[in-house]
Amino acid sequence: QSVLTQPPSVSGTPGQRVIISCSGSSSNIGSNTVNWFQHLPGTAPKLLIYSNSQRPSGVPDRFSGSKSGTSASLAISGLQSEDEADYYCAGRDDSLNAVLFGGGTKLTVL
Amino acid sequence: QVQLVESGGGLVKPGGSLRLSCAASGFRFSDYFMAWIRQPPGKGLEWVGYISGSGISTYYADSVQGRFTISRDNAKTSVYLQMHRLRADDTAFYYCARDLATADFDLWGQGALVTVSS
Numbered sequence: 001q002s003v004l005t006q007p008p009s010v011s012g013t014p015g016q017r018v019i020i021s022c023s024g025s026s027s028n029i030g031s032n033t034v035n036w037f038q039h040l041p042g043t044a045p046k047l048l049i050y051s052n053s054q055r056p057s058g059v060p061d062r063f064s065g066s067k068s069g070t071s072a073s074l075a076i077s078g079l080q081s082e083d084e085a086d087y088y089c090a091g092r093d094d095s096l097n098a099v100l101f102g103g104g105t106k107l108t109v110l
Numbered sequence: 111q112v113q114l115v116e117s118g119g120g121l122v123k124p125g126g127s128l129r130l131s132c133a134a135s136g137f138r139f140s141d142y143f144m145a146w147i148r149q150p151p152g153k154g155l156e157w158v159g160y161i162s163g164s165g166i167s168t169y170y171a172d173s174v175q176g177r178f179t180i181s182r183d184n185a186k187t188s189v190y191l192q193m194h195r196l197r198a199d200d201t202a203f204y205y206c207a208r209d210l211a212t213a214d215f216d217l218w219g220q221g222a223l224v225t226v227s228s
Contacts, residue, residue, distance in 0.1 A: 033212050037215070044218035044219060044220055044221060045207075046218075050210070051212075051214065056216060090213050092213055096172075101147075101154060101157060104155065
């Protein structure tokens, strides 16, 4: 069981907006930045959002991140079929002196 | 070309040892922390540990502490994961990744499969 909690799955239709949540505690999300990764089967994970809300070069602005207190969210607008993937939040935990990944959320585009 | 390439995966018996290598190219290797992250079949990503740019500092997940060792050779621009006393639950794809600062792994290798089975 992950210390960073994500819903196991979310779904949406093309063009819709979906939100994936990531819930933590004061020792991780509450005091450190959150990063988001996209993982398609058979490929290496890809950094999607860093420092809570920053997009690396090349990531479409359809992807956005936010953080409030001990929770973070990844929003995907204008959903496309190629967005179907697993999404993970991640960040440091000061109490555990470790890096944590959320359990992952499988996005299905209907 | 900026890339990471892992090698050394394979089948090993429980209790055995294996060393993974990750060759980096296209960037100033010694400037970066490097991490190992794994994904067991059908499960999510799990941080294994990381090493500072100088190689002086290392940090590990509790699940591998005392069994796994991360090292690096900056002259060869490579990072290594030495695994001892392997268990079935260590079976996973192992990725090396470049760490910008706070778990923002911006560059990943293609992964190496480690299977622990008798």
